[in-house]
Amino acid sequence: MSDDIVVARGISKAYRRLDSTLARARAVLAPDAPARDTFVALSPLDLTLQRGESLGIVGRNGSGKSTLLSVIAGVLVPTTGSVEVRGRLAALLELGSGFDPEFTGRENAYFNGALHGLSRAEMDARFERIEAFAEIGAFIDRPLKTYSSGMFVRLAFSVAIHIDPDVLIVDESLSVGDVFFQQKCFERLREMRVGGTSLLFVSHDGSAVQRFCDRAILLDRGHVVIEGVPRVVIDAYETQALREEGHRPDAHAPAETHLVVDDDIATWNAAILRDGVPAALTVGDQPFTVRISVTTRRAFEDPHLGFKIRDRLGVVVYECSTYSLRVPVGPLAAGETLTADFTIARALGPGEYSFSIGGADGAYGDGLFRHAFLFFPNAVKLQVLRPAGRPGWSGIADLHATVSVARS
Amino acid sequence: MTTIVDRAGTHVSWRFRLLRTLVRRDLEARYKGAILGWAWPIVVQIAQLLVFTYVFATIFKMRQPVAGIGSGTLSYGLWLFTGLIGWNALQAGVIGSASAITGRPNLVKRLVFPLAIVPLVPVCSALIESSAGFIIAIALTFAATGTLHPTILLLPFVVLVQFALTAGLAYFAAAGTAIVRDLPQALGPFFLVVFYLTPIVYSADRVPRALATLERLNPVAVVLEAYRALILGGSLPPLAPLAYAALGSLLFAYAGWRFFRRVRPIFSEVV
Numbered sequence: 171m172s173d174d175i176v177v178a179r180g181i182s183k184a185y186r187r188l189d190s191t192l193a194r195a196r197a198v199l200a201p202d203a204p205a206r207d208t209f210v211a212l213s214p215l216d217l218t219l220q221r222g223e224s225l226g227i228v229g230r231n232g233s234g235k236s237t238l239l240s241v242i243a244g245v246l247v248p249t250t251g252s253v254e255v256r257g258r259l260a261a262l263l264e265l266g267s268g269f270d271p272e273f274t275g276r277e278n279a280y281f282n283g284a285l286h287g288l289s290r291a292e293m294d295a296r297f298e299r300i301e302a303f304a305e306i307g308a309f310i311d312r313p314l315k316t317y318s319s320g321m322f323v324r325l326a327f328s329v330a331i332h333i334d335p336d337v338l339i340v341d342e343s344l345s346v347g348d349v350f351f352q353q354k355c356f357e358r359l360r361e362m363r364v365g366g367t368s369l370l371f372v373s374h375d376g377s378a379v380q381r382f383c384d385r386a387i388l389l390d391r392g393h394v395v396i397e398g399v400p401r402v403v404i405d406a407y408e409t410q411a412l413r414e415e416g417h418r419p420d421a422h423a424p425a426e427t428h429l430v431v432d433d434d435i436a437t438w439n440a441a442i443l444r445d446g447v448p449a450a451l452t453v454g455d456q457p458f459t460v461r462i463s464v465t466t467r468r469a470f471e472d473p474h475l476g477f478k479i480r481d482r483l484g485v486v487v488y489e490c491s492t493y494s495l496r497v498p499v500g501p502l503a504a505g506e507t508l509t510a511d512f513t514i515a516r517a518l519g520p521g522e523y524s525f526s527i528g529g530a531d532g533a534y535g536d537g538l539f540r541h542a543f544l545f546f547p548n549a550v551k552l553q554v555l556r557p558a559g560r561p562g563w564s565g566i567a568d569l570h571a572t573v574s575v576a577r578s
Numbered sequence: 579m580t581t582i583v584d585r586a587g588t589h590v591s592w593r594f595r596l597l598r599t600l601v602r603r604d605l606e607a608r609y610k611g612a613i614l615g616w617a618w619p620i621v622v623q624i625a626q627l628l629v630f631t632y633v634f635a636t637i638f639k640m641r642q643p644v645a646g647i648g649s650g651t652l653s654y655g656l657w658l659f660t661g662l663i664g665w666n667a668l669q670a671g672v673i674g675s676a677s678a679i680t681g682r683p684n685l686v687k688r689l690v691f692p693l694a695i696v697p698l699v700p701v702c703s704a705l706i707e708s709s710a711g712f713i714i715a716i717a718l719t720f721a722a723t724g725t726l727h728p729t730i731l732l733l734p735f736v737v738l739v740q741f742a743l744t745a746g747l748a749y750f751a752a753a754g755t756a757i758v759r760d761l762p763q764a765l766g767p768f769f770l771v772v773f774y775l776t777p778i779v780y781s782a783d784r785v786p787r788a789l790a791t792l793e794r795l796n797p798v799a800v801v802l803e804a805y806r807a808l809i810l811g812g813s814l815p816p817l818a819p820l821a822y823a824a825l826g827s828l829l830f831a832y833a834g835w836r837f838f839r840r841v842r843p844i845f846s847e848v849v
Contacts, residue, residue, distance in 0.1 A: 188848050194757040198841050240846070244690045247843040261690060268689040272607055284599045285691065287592050 174256075175336055175368050176219035176242060181251035182392075183212040183237050211237040212392045214250060219337065224359075224369040226379030226400055228407045229389035235372045238389065239263060239341050242370065257336025258286060262326060269326065271315035275306065278314060279329050286333045296332045303358070304328035305351075324351060331358055338362070339370045356382065376404040380545060401528075401542055405478075408547055409486065432543035436505075438464040440477075440527045440549045443511075454568075455516040455557035462527050463509035464544060470502040470531045474539070475510040478526045479518075480548070487523065487566055493533045517568045520556040524548040597695045601702045608703075619710040626662060627714070631655025634779060642781055644810045646723035656718055660809050661778045661802045663711035667704040668744050668798065669769050674700025675748035676755050676762040683849040693842060694835065697752035701744045705737060715809050727812030736804045739820070743797055743827035749834030753841035756848050778802060797823040 186205045188194050196203065212234045219225055229235050240246035242253055243261040268285065269278045279300055283293040301310055304324040309317060317325070330338060338359075359382070363369060373379055379386050379400050386403035388395045388410070396406045431438065441448045443459040452458050462475045476491025492499050492510055502508055526547040530539030563571070609615045634640045635654040642657040643649035675697040685691050712733065720726050755761045776799050777785060785793050793799055800823040804815035 185847060188844060191758050194844060194848060197844050198757060201843060240687075245687060246846050259690060263689075268684065268691075270603070270607075272610065273603065277603075281599060281603065284596055285689070289595075 173221045174218045175221045176217070176253070176255050176370075178215070178217040178242060178253045179251050180214045180216060181212065181238075181241050181248040181253060182210070182214040183234075183241060183246065184208040184210045184249045210392055212241070212248075215394050217242070217387075219368050219370065221336070221368055222363055222366045223385065224363055224371060224383045226383035226386035226403070227370065227372045227389060228374070228376060228379055228386060228403065230410070232391075233389040234392040235389055236263075236341060237392075239339055239370065239372060243339055255337060258334065259337045259339065260286060260330045260333055260335035261339040261341075262330050263339065263341050269314055269322075272313055274313055275304075275310040275317070275325050279310075279325065282329045283333055286335070288333055300325075300328045300332045303332070303354075320351070327355055331355075331362060335367060337368045337370065339372075341372045342374065376408055376547075380404050380542070401530075401539075401545070409480070431546075432541075434466060434468045434470075435529075435543055436465045436467050438462075438529075438544055440525070440546070442525065442550055442552050450551060451553045451555065453555045453557050454518060454520055457513060457515045458552070460512040460514065460525060460527075460550075461509065462512075462529070463507055464529055465507040466502055466504060468504045470543075472533060473499055473502050473508060473529060473531050473543075474533060475499075475508065475527070475529045475544075477512065477528070480524050480526065481566055482522050485566075487518070491528075516557075518554045519564060519566050519568070520554050521566070523552045523554060525550040525552065593692055593695055596692065597698060597702065600695065600699045601706065604699050604703045605706065619707040620714065623659075623663070623711040623714055626666075627655060627659040630658050630662065630779075634658060640780070645812065646725065647719075647810075652722065656715065656722070657806060657810060658779060659711070660715045660806050663708050663715065664740055664802050664805050665773065665776070665778055665798070666711070667708035668740065668747075669773075670704035670707075671701035671744045672747045672751050673762070673765055673769075674704065676751040676765055678748075679752045679845055680755050680759075680849050686845045686849045693845065694838060697748040697838065698745055701741065701748050705741060705744075712805075712809070719810055725812070727809065729808040729812050729814065732808055732814075733805070736801060736808065736815075736820075739797075739804075739824045739827050740801050742824070742831040743801065746827065746830035746832075746834035749831070749838040753834075753838040756841055756845055772798065776802065794819060797826055 184205075185208060186193065186197055187207045188197055197205070215238075217225075217238075227235050227238065237246065239261070240263065241248045242255070243259065243263060244253070244255070245261075245263065268282060270281070273281070276297075279297065280290065280293050283296075284290075288296075304310070304321075304327075306317070306321045306324055309321055310325075314322065314325075340359075356378075359369060369383075371379065371383060383400050385398070386400040387397040388403050388407050390410065395410075396403050440460075440462045442452075443449065443461055444452050444456060449458065460477050462477065464473075464475065466473075474491050474493040476489070476494065478489040479487040481487050490512065497510075499508065499510075527544070527549045528542060528546070529544035530542040532540030563569075609618055612618060614621060631651060631654065635651040635658075640654050641649045642654045644653040644657055647653040647656065678697045678700060679686060679693065682696070685696065686693065716726070716730055751761060751765065775793075776796055777793065782790075782793060782799065782803065800815075800819045804820055807813050807815040
């Protein structure tokens with residue numbers, strides 16, 4: 171309990187319409203009076219963040235993510251509830267916030283330090299590191315208005331991490347920087363977490379949350395849809411996204427950005443085989459095999475491989491793994507290749523399906539793992555054709571119904 | 579409300595340091611890149627001194643005797659100028675603060691910021707700039723009379739009273755603008771009226787008897803008279819009105835601050 175660094179109780183936010191003088195006056199004079207015409211951006215929710223914990227928040231645009239972060243950061247006054255932050259909080263809420271374009275990078279950095287309670291001497295001691303991390307060279311002494319957006323985010327991020335926050339809020343802003351800088355940031359964030367900094371991380375990028383967070387929540391229309399380990403939450407998020415994009419022809423196109431491959435994996439492969447050869451097409455009454463293989467760089471104690479089948483609308487049709495099927499895989503030595511062949515008898519109705527594949531180590535029940543080393547949503551596609559002749563059923567999955575008829 | 583328990587946020591000294599930084603930035607931004615730079619406040623004050631002396635003393639033949647200088651053109655000019663210094667700081671501070679919140683969405687919406695110090699920034703900047711005027715007034719008095727009145731050491735107390743008064747107005751103006759958008763526009767005519775109702779270009783004894791009582795309730799008049807007494811006369815201003823103005827200004831500043839806090843929750847939704 172004492173390790174909770176952010177405690178939010180029952181926070182909600184309903185935006186009033188404040189576009190007239192009268193409405194603004196009413197909001198000030200009678201803030202608690204029920205207002206007509208409100209927009210509920212955030213329904214009451216509780217949230218705690220422990221020291222050193224990293225919480226990911228995902229959701230579509232308008233789901234309430236930014237409102238939630240603004241309330242926690244103390245920028246927005248919640249309609250109900252309270253937030254307590256026990257420590258120094260740094261928020262990268264929007265690119266360049268709190269920076270004055272007329273002043274130089276150096277002046278802005280010092281001002282930001284002052285804002286977070288650091289004295290000039292304390293900033294002097296850090297400035298070299300800030301400058302080195304930002305890597306913007308001589309621009310540090312030029313006005314911010316001459317910066318590119320990439321330089322801007324470099325400086326803002328560098329300042330935010332060097333003021334030693336207890337809680338760091340990052341709202342998508344990292345996506346502006348180039349890939350190398352992002353990697354550097356993630357590396358640095360990892361170090362900071364080891365040092366006890368908590369992280370609130372908002373992203374559209376499920377894989378970043380997956381890699382980076384201990385816990386995640388999915389927001390939709392101001393409600394927490396699901397809270398839990400990132401794998402489960404991201405899955406729900408991607409299902410939601412797929413469902414909405416379901417009618418787009420390229421809905422199943424593998425999204426490379428969502429790929430998670432651990433450094434411990436040397437090579438990996440996934441394919442659908444029909445009669446032993448890779449196939450993208452099958453007929454509904456033919457069996458097929460899902461083959462997943464990984465070659466590891468280090469030993470794994472309890473590795474498992476699995477997959478998930480989604481239909482065109484993103485609905486999970488079927489999911490299984492070596493763990494769920496209770497197949498002992500056992501410890502894997504470094505350099506060894508693990509191959510799993512999942513054979514599926516005729517069961518799918520005609521249509522297009524996508525296969526997400528994953529691998530993880532250290533199962534502890536309920537499909538949860540200590541460590542995911544491979545995750546590739548929509549890695550493989552399979553088109554299932556209507557079998558020749560008259561099918562005995564229709565729908566997504568063949569449930570092998572038996573029937574007995576009685577007449578009396 | 580979001581409470582942030584922070585080793586920095588709990589200290590008043592931190593807010594003070596932040597205010598100092600903001601004021602420094604405000605002043606630096608104003609003169610950044612200008613050739614004359616910091617000489618500008620002095621240029622402005624001298625221009626005012628010359629123009630007002632010419633218009634009121636030379637053209638309108640207004641006279642105001644000042645101890646040790648007599649009652650010529652210079653004495654009136656200096657007397658008027660001394661009264662104007664405080665007035666200018668008051669007006670500039672309040673007008674600047676009216677848009678201090680609504681003009682900075684960046685600060686209000688995206689930054690954890692002690693907003694209560696923001697309206698004080700233009701107030702402090704204006705007072706600091708006015709110090710150039712005080713120095714000119716003191717120097718001219720010294721040049722004309724050959725004496726340096728020891729009463730000028732009491733100036734900071736009067737400046738504090740003015741600070742409280744201006745801060746109160748600034749809080750009302752900054753928060754009021756978040757509700758009523760016309761407020762910055764309304765300040766122009768408001769200050770025009772107050773300027774001519776306050777004994778600045780004329781002396782208090784010219785005010786009709788019927789209005790004299792009302793005039794004594796005007797804290798701006800009390801403050802400006804105090805400046806003139808300390809700088810030009812080398813005498814102490816009447817203490818009772820000054821005590822009244824000091825107390826009134828403090829209460830007013832507190833009321834303004836309360837009002838500001840009351841309006842604060844809607845800032846991030848209306849800017």
